[in-house]
Amino acid sequence: MPAMLGMAVAMADPIIVYSAPHSLFSGKLRSYLRKTGQAFVERLPSHPDFGARIAPKIGRVVIPVVETPGGDILQDTTEIIDWFEARDGKIGAVPTTPLMRVLSHILEMWGDEGLLRPAMYYRWKFDAINQPFLTLAFGRMILPQGAPAECASIAPAVMGRMQAYLPALGISDATAAAIEADWRAVLAALDAHFLRHPHVLGGRPSIADFGLMGPAYAHLGRDPVPLALMKAEGERVCRWIERMNVADADMPEFDSYPRDFFADDALPDTLSAILKLVAAQYLPELRALTAFIANHLARHPEITEGAPVIAPGAGRSLGSFQVQAGETAFSMSARHYQIWMLQRVQDAFDAAPVADQPRIRDALAAVGLADLLTLRLPRRIERRHYTEVWGAERAIAATPTNA
Structure with missing residues (x-):
């Protein structure tokens, strides 16, 4: 029987969480662990094990990071939550309807x-x-x-x-x-x-x-x-x-x-x-980002499946793009991780029964979010070994535009 949120999940040994009280994503993960009754020990990144074993494994200094009793190292709060949901028989943090x-x-x-x-x-x-x-x-x-x-x-x-x-x-x-x-x-x-x-x-x-x-x-x-x-x-x-x-x-x-x-x-x-x-506040950024990365892919046909989205030594982003949100225009870096998160929205829609999809589209259209279902790139972005890489090429209905 799946465990429910707020009910303890039995574990022989606690997991170790490297985090910090003021860390944004640590706040997300800590809340999840508490609400799902996980046994965990929290350590600061100044703990000697973090520098000696954890950061070298991941390849950079980032928190939060989870070390399981079996020695697995998990990084990225979304993937960490996925791991617990799968391991514990879908605790229930993701609705089923x-x-x-x-x-x-x-x-x-x-x-x-x-x-x-x-x-x-x-x-x-x-x-x-x-x-x-x-x-x-x-x-x-x-x-x-x-x-x-x-x-x-x-x-x-x-x-x-x-x-x-x-x-x-x-x-x-x-x-x-x-x-x-x-x-x-x-x-x-x-x-x-x-x-x-x-x-x-x-x-x-x-x-x-x-x-x-x-x-x-x-x-x-x-x-x-x-x-x-x-x-x-x-x-x-x-x-x-x-x-x-x-x-x-x-x-x-x-x-x-x-x-x-x-x-x-x-x-x-x-x-x-x-x-x-x-x-109103976030969709304009996603539209502009998707268009920017689509143009990047068009300019670089040499990109292959499995290649890192950001090549080693090439900085932290693919470049900068312009966003127009209401009356405000500004430039920002292309944070490609957002595309990986957006794909999860689209994957959830694609996995829904065909009979339910029109109702989902209508519900999103009613609040101005229908574009989230169609902002797709000709290559997916995947996560492997603690970083984002290009996925396989795919056919899409239309090339995203910065509309």
Whole structure:
């Protein structure tokens, strides 16, 4: 019998998680592990085993990373969750009904990738208030019992590398007002939703919740400036974060609420409002990114299946592209990992019964997200050995355009 969310899964030995309290994706994974009753031990990346064994295995320094009792090393929160869902007989973080399944993948992608911009903006553009807190957080990731002076001497190098990434995300003084307006709109929509529902997709947590937890907790619900904003304008979002950070259900406000996902034919207005914001704020980036990478593939017919998307020594992205979101235009780096996440949305749709697919299309069209099903590249992007590689060529209905 599959284990249910919130019920402990028996394990002879705990897994080891290398993570950090202020790490965005660590927040996603930690919530999943707690809600699914996994036995785990959390270690900082300053632990000697991380530098000696883990980072060399992966090929770079990145968190979170899981080491299983059997010695397997897992990296990437989405793949880690897949591993647990498969191992434990589908714990239930991914809905089984066709529309909810597709929506869960959309919202996980949005949390992981679409909310990186406000998360990084609110962390790094308010130094006067955030910096003392962040200096201690980053310093104590390296030196866990470090005194303030010690943290001040070792944290700036790490923090500087993080701040240097802001232009790649389209974060600048020119985009600041739009980023703030967009996040406050999202915060208001989430607050309205969590007033009436305990989780994103109903009465139990899903990958939609876990994807959202990364930015909403580790950055936007923990750093001083965005936390103050959340307390002022998103009290129910704060309450949802509390709920997502504990192992039990923690739903006293919803004592008679069904402990299941929404039915496919019962999309609440508050969820529709969130999805419309995803369409307005994030879909333009995905359209432009897909067009950019399609053009890259057209310019490089020599690309072969299995080749790394980013060749060794070629930097972190395929280049930069322009995004027009509403009245705001900006340049950002092509984060190809988003395409891998988008493919998971499309795979969920393609796997749905043919009879259900028109209803899924109609539901996405109603909130402005129908394009997510057709933004496809002539090559898939796959993940192998902790990195992204080009997949096989495939036929697609139409070449994506930056419309």
